[in-house]
Structures are given as C-alpha cells and as structure tokens.
Amino acid sequence: MQAVSQALVDRGHEVVWLTSADNEARVKATGATFVKTRAIAAIDAPFIKNNSTGLLDRQFHRLRSRVVAQVADYRAILAEFPADALLVDVFPHGARALHELGEIPVYATLGVIPFYTSGAAAPFPVSGDSPPASWLGLVWNSLQQLINQWILLPLFLRPVINQQRKVLGLKKIPFGEPAEYFTYSPLLHIQASCATLEFSQEPKFEHSKRVAYVGPLVRISPTTSSQLPAWWKTVVSHSRVVGITQGTLAMDPTSLIIPSVRALKDDPSLLLIVVSPHGKDVEAQIREAVNVCYADWLPYHLLLPRLSLLITNGGYGSITQALSHGVPLLCAGQTEDKKDTAARVTWCGAGIDLKTDNPTLDQVKAAANKILSDESYSARAKTLGRELNEQGGSQKASILLEELATRHQKVIRSD
Numbered sequence: 001m002q003a004v005s006q007a008l009v010d011r012g013h014e015v016v017w018l019t020s021a022d023n024e025a026r027v028k029a030t031g032a033t034f035v036k037t038r039a040i041a042a043i044d045a046p047f048i049k050n051n052s053t054g055l056l057d058r059q060f061h062r063l064r065s066r067v068v069a070q071v072a073d074y075r076a077i078l079a080e081f082p083a084d085a086l087l088v089d090v091f092p093h094g095a096r097a098l099h100e101l102g103e104i105p106v107y108a109t110l111g112v113i114p115f116y117t118s119g120a121a122a123p124f125p126v127s128g129d130s131p132p133a134s135w136l137g138l139v140w141n142s143l144q145q146l147i148n149q150w151i152l153l154p155l156f157l158r159p160v161i162n163q164q165r166k167v168l169g170l171k172k173i174p175f176g177e178p179a180e181y182f183t184y185s186p187l188l189h190i191q192a193s194c195a196t197l198e199f200s201q202e203p204k205f206e207h208s209k210r211v212a213y214v215g216p217l218v219r220i221s222p223t224t225s226s227q228l229p230a231w232w233k234t235v236v237s238h239s240r241v242v243g244i245t246q247g248t249l250a251m252d253p254t255s256l257i258i259p260s261v262r263a264l265k266d267d268p269s270l271l272l273i274v275v276s277p278h279g280k281d282v283e284a285q286i287r288e289a290v291n292v293c294y295a296d297w298l299p300y301h302l303l304l305p306r307l308s309l310l311i312t313n314g315g316y317g318s319i320t321q322a323l324s325h326g327v328p329l330l331c332a333g334q335t336e337d338k339k340d341t342a343a344r345v346t347w348c349g350a351g352i353d354l355k356t357d358n359p360t361l362d363q364v365k366a367a368a369n370k371i372l373s374d375e376s377y378s379a380r381a382k383t384l385g386r387e388l389n390e391q392g393g394s395q396k397a398s399i400l401l402e403e404l405a406t407r408h409q410k411v412i413r414s415d
Helices: 002-010 022-031 038-048 066-078 093-102 134-165 181-182 205-209 232-237 259-266 280-283 300-306 316-324 338-347 361-371 373-389 395-412
Strands: 014-017 033-038 086-088 107-111 187-191 211-213 243-245 271-275 292-295 307-312 329-331 352-353
Touching: 002 022, 002 395, 014 022, 014 066, 014 271, 022 033, 038 066, 066 093, 066 134, 086 093, 093 107, 093 134, 107 395, 134 181, 187 395, 205 338, 211 395, 232 271, 232 300, 243 259, 243 300, 259 271, 259 280, 259 361, 271 280, 280 292, 300 307, 307 316, 316 329, 316 338, 316 373, 329 338, 329 361, 338 352, 352 361, 352 373
Parallel strands: 014 033, 086 107, 107 187, 187 211, 243 271, 243 307, 271 292, 307 329, 329 352
Antiparallel strands: none
C-alpha cells in the first residue's frame, strides 16, 4: 500500500489512508493523509494480540461485525473527502456495500497475499497445494471447489455477511456466488505478483477481465551509508551471501532463524545475514561465529541483489521481492497464507519448501546446500524475476486506478 500511495501522490492525487494507529509514520512518509481506524481497530485488537490476521482461518463467525465496522470507518472519511475511488486490500465487503449503496463511485482491491481462484484446477486456499497433476487430482480438487462454493460459503460465510448487509439496508448476497466475489472487486483487482507465480489460473466470470498483475509493490526509501552497519562492506565483497529472516508476525527466532544459523554457520564459504529485531537474542544463543552478521533492519533493495539464497518463513511480500532480484528461496512457514506462497515457489522451481514451521538443522542444511549447488534454482528465480519486473509496479497500479475512476466519470456524464 505504501508504494501505491506514494505513486498516486507523486502523480498529483490526494490520498487519504485509513489504517491502524501504529502505521501513521509510514502513511505520512508517502505524503498521504493519515486517518486511524476506530471501529475496525476494536475488531482487530484480539488478532493483533495473538500475532494473527484472522483472515484465512475460516472461522467466519469472527467476521460478524467487520462489514459494519468497515462501513462506519469509511463513512467517517467520505463525509469530508468525496473520493473518486476506494482501494482496499482483503475482505472488501465494506467497500462492496458502499458501492451498492451508491456512496462510493468505484472500488478496487489490492492482492498482497496469494491470488485465490475457484476453477477446477485452482488449489484450495491454505492447502499448500499446487495445481493437480492427474485426472484424479483434478476431479478431487474440482469437487472441493464446488463444495466450497455451494455448501461451505453459503452455509457459514454468507449468513454472517448478509446479517450485516441487512443492517445496512442491502439485499442478500446471491446464493452460490464463487469465492472470487467474496474476495475481489469485480471492477478492478490489482495483484502484486505475476501470472506464472500464481499458477496462471484465471478467476471466474467477469473477474477474469478485471485482474491486473503489477509485480512487487515496493516503496524504496533513501538509505545513507550511515544507516548501514559497519560490516556492510563484507556483504558487498562476498560471493556467497545467505539471508535469513522470519517475517513480521511469526517472529520467534527459535523456530527458523536459530536452526538456520546453527545449520550453516560452520560453512566458511558462506556469509550469513540475519535480519531480525531479535538478532541480539539469537547471537546470545549461538556460539561465536565469524561468518554471521546481525541487523534489526536492512533495506531489501540493497540486500537482496547480494544474496545467493534467502531463507524465510514465506511472507508474500518478501517472496515476490526476493524473486524480483532473482534470489532462490528456502521456505519454512505453515501459518496463514505462507504454505500457499511456498507452494507457488516450488511449483515454479525457484526454491524448496520444508513444509514446517520448525525445521531441523539437517533439513535446513540439506535444502540450502541443494539450492546453492544446483544452478537451476537460481536460473528459474531469475526468469521469474524478469516476469515480475515487467509488470509495471506501483506506476501501473496508479494508472489502473486512474483509468477506473475515469471510466466511471464517463459513465456518469453519459447518463
């Protein structure tokens, strides 16, 4: 969202950004106007406390107030800011409701997690699967998608949303709507990826004509030499640098970071870069190693081009950024959407998925050595990187939003 906001501001647009209070500095850095969530914040509080988003666990009853909360927070802004378009990331039912009520002209969605479709060959969300490779697998996968569309969503999610739509004075959602209608705008969906990484799956119905891939969305902030650690020159001159990171929510270093450091620190040919706010804790548990460096934070646009391998728990943003620099990946994450992101990486041949949150030293060592010794992983990562970088990034996303708003204005004038 930072990258899109920055691009819109740079193109002369006025942007108002609704998000949680702890993101205020990030919002203002792009030149957007910051507004903190209120009704939504109350719903999000328990999820934040548990380091979770609560968006993919399919406990639909926990969404019983989210649509109304979204509408309340959006209306508070729209009362003074007559937006030409509304851009939301996940669970867009508040935006859909306002659009149907005629309170916003158009709305778009931004995909910052894997792109899920409901076709016969599309892997089921949070399954960690790739498209089926056999007729039997295709039949079973198609059956799962049909059960989801005609049984699970109508029985468990549709009533939760419809109850809130009734409060807002809206009709019920039609029975049997495909999953895409619950997740993406039928007017415009912007996916921060490329088609190959998303199994080249097409969404159903009109959504197929409204999906645009834009590649990684990254706002590059200026970095001075004084912000880089003293050991950075070692990174620049080293031929085999391995990055180790563990995302923004599941950050317990004992699950991935410490096993990875212990597995690889005795290889003198490698330089290990640990990027984590828990770096000091990790260092205290690892006996002295001359080839391990620690940083709370490093600019990815400087670090990633130096890496021969990134070990990660598989956050979508980190994965797409790494691939855009041609970096192969070793993934070890099973929470929320991470297993699906890892499945995409392995399906493309750009890395290995350990299929666990807590890999053993032997698992990390074997997989890392395999990737580093087999040039095919790097070659496929570079091929995928070229495709990602050709998508247009935040500038394309901004142009798509401009075109969406312009099309609506033309329809209004013609009416």
